[in-house]
Amino acid sequence: MSFSDWxxxxxxxxxxxxxxxxxxxxxxxxxxAMEQLEPFTRKIANYELSKFTGGSKFRxxxxxxxxxxxxxxxxxTAYVNILDDNEVAxxxxxxxxxxxxxxxTDDMFVYYLAISPDFRNKAIQSMTGTSGRQRVQQDVLQxxxxxxxxxxxxxxxxxTLSALDDMIELNNQINKTLEEMAQAIFKSWFVDFExxxxxxxxxxxxxxxxxxxxxGMLGDFVEIVDNRGKTPPLSDVKTxxxxxxxxxLSGESRVIDYSNCTKYVEKEIYDSxxxxxxxxxxxxLISTVGSIAEMKMFYGNKGCIAQNVVAFRSNGISPCYxxxxxxxxxxxxxxxxxxxxxxxxxxxxxxxxxxxxxxEKTMSSFDMLMESIxxxxxxxxxxSQILIAIRDTLLPKLISGEIRVPVEEVx
DNA sequence: AACCTGACCAGTGCGTCTCC
DNA sequence: GGAGACGCACTGGTCAGGTT
Numbered sequence: 344m345s346f347s348d349w350x351x352x353x354x355x356x357x358x359x360x361x362x363x364x365x366x367x368x369x370x371x372x373x374x375x376a377m378e379q380l381e382p383f384t385r386k387i388a389n390y391e392l393s394k395f396t397g398g399s400k401f402r403x404x405x406x407x408x409x410x411x412x413x414x415x416x417x418x419x420t421a422y423v424n425i426l427d428d429n430e431v432a433x434x435x436x437x438x439x440x441x442x443x444x445x446x447x448t449d450d451m452f453v454y455y456l457a458i459s460p461d462f463r464n465k466a467i468q469s470m471t472g473t474s475g476r477q478r479v480q481q482d483v484l485q486x487x488x489x490x491x492x493x494x495x496x497x498x499x500x501x502x503t504l505s506a507l508d509d510m511i512e513l514n515n516q517i518n519k520t521l522e523e524m525a526q527a528i529f530k531s532w533f534v535d536f537e538x539x540x541x542x543x544x545x546x547x548x549x550x551x552x553x554x555x556x557x558x559g560m561l562g563d564f565v566e567i568v569d570n571r572g573k574t575p576p577l578s579d580v581k582t583x584x585x586x587x588x589x590x591x592l593s594g595e596s597r598v599i600d601y602s603n604c605t606k607y608v609e610k611e612i613y614d615s616x617x618x619x620x621x622x623x624x625x626x627x628l629i630s631t632v633g634s635i636a637e638m639k640m641f642y643g644n645k646g647c648i649a650q651n652v653v654a655f656r657s658n659g660i661s662p663c664y665x666x667x668x669x670x671x672x673x674x675x676x677x678x679x680x681x682x683x684x685x686x687x688x689x690x691x692x693x694x695x696x697x698x699x700x701x702x703e704k705t706m707s708s709f710d711m712l713m714e715s716i717x718x719x720x721x722x723x724x725x726x727s728q729i730l731i732a733i734r735d736t737l738l739p740k741l742i743s744g745e746i747r748v749p750v751e752e753v754x
Numbered sequence: 755a756a757c758c759t760g761a762c763c764a765g766t767g768c769g770t771c772t773c774c
Numbered sequence: 775g776g777a778g779a780c781g782c783a784c785t786g787g788t789c790a791g792g793t794t
Contacts, residue, residue, distance in 0.1 A: 378765085413764065414766085574788085590787075633786060
């Protein structure tokens with residue numbers, strides 16, 4: 344293969360920016376807000392139906408490119424595929440809409456071009472504006488020159504990257520289903536007591552429970568690890584000891600997404616500074632300020648908890664049981680909010696929360712069931728991290744032609 | 755050592771101004 | 775009059791440092 348069929352073009356010649364679309368004021372249409380874009384995620388998580396008042400307009404196959412700081416830097420770029428054919432939707436005024444040109448560019452290739460480091464860096468360098476609200480200069484992007492492969496090779500490049508994104512999305516979907524299953528089983532056993540219906544029940548301080556079970560305070564079944572409410576001296580470079588802060592606890596999955604961790608400490612600080620210790624495998628990390636009662640299971644053994652995060656280490660009950668219990672009780676935990684300016688919960692209050700503790704046999708069977716689900720979720724999340732790393736390594740090399748994808752010659 | 759407070763930065767929607 | 779540019783306002787989240 345040669346480069347003879349790749350040609351130098353200005354991006355504006357081969358991609359339409361903010362193509363004209365019409366929506367009447369007040370018309371109900373699908374709206375995709377900035378918050379619905381996840382960093383470096385192709386798929387759009389959600390949309391709402393809303394009256395059109397203004398903003399960017401787009402169709403299926405378009406790429407949405409956040410142009411305002413810090414959304415752009417955070418990689419908020421997405422590919423629209425949640426609309427019907429010929430449907431026009433609208434979104435944040437801070438999206439640049441990028442659309443393929445018929446027979447010149449491929450829509451999925453446009454998306455991968457938009458998330459390629461070269462394009463993103465050009466966009467970030469072009470940003471101007473005062474009061475800290477920097478925005479991309481669209482004309483700089485349009486006049487930026489790239490080497491464009493022929494259409495059939497664009498499709499091949501996009502298909503390669505797309506296959507990886509498909510697998511990542513599938514893993515996420517499987518994990519979502521597993522989480523729902525785990526919660527449904529928990530509810531059936533410990534809220535509705537379905538498997539124990541035929542047995543004897545006895546009164547407890549929070550209602551009837553199967554005979555032989557007990558009710559206790561959360562604090563009796565967990566040890567608490569926190570970091571004294573302070574921030575340790577941080578490392579200038581990425582180390583193997585990330586600080587897990589409130590932000591890292593957001594998201595639906597129980598597995599921490601370490602790409603949300605941006606602060607690290609040196610080994611020396613990790614070893615000496617945190618007097619109450621570090622989270623251990625299967626501890627449950629919970630946020631106590633801001634987005635309160637967000638929780639994750641901690642897998643592995645490296646990481647430090649930030650202030651406003653505490654670790655619950657189960658003591659005498661199964662960690663998976665504790666996790667499902669806390670997830671189910673999230674509403675109750677939120678009601679411990681004492682913050683006036685911003686939400687906050689105190690551990691000293693939360694540990695008084697009353698929980699049901701089943702007999703050992705039940706606990707152990709539940710744990711066996713949950714452990715396999717929990718392990719699978721962890722494995723899938725890990726696999727996704729690896730796929731993301733592969734995609735991010737391949738992407739700039741494919742877009743620039745450093746690595747070529749075999750394609751059928753087209754006559 | 756734990757708790758509390760307020761400063762400050764980040765993230766986002768909205769309103770207004772300007773230009774075509 | 776419509777669309778884009780751009781500043782403002784508000785909320786969320788982090789963190790240092792004072793108080794208990």
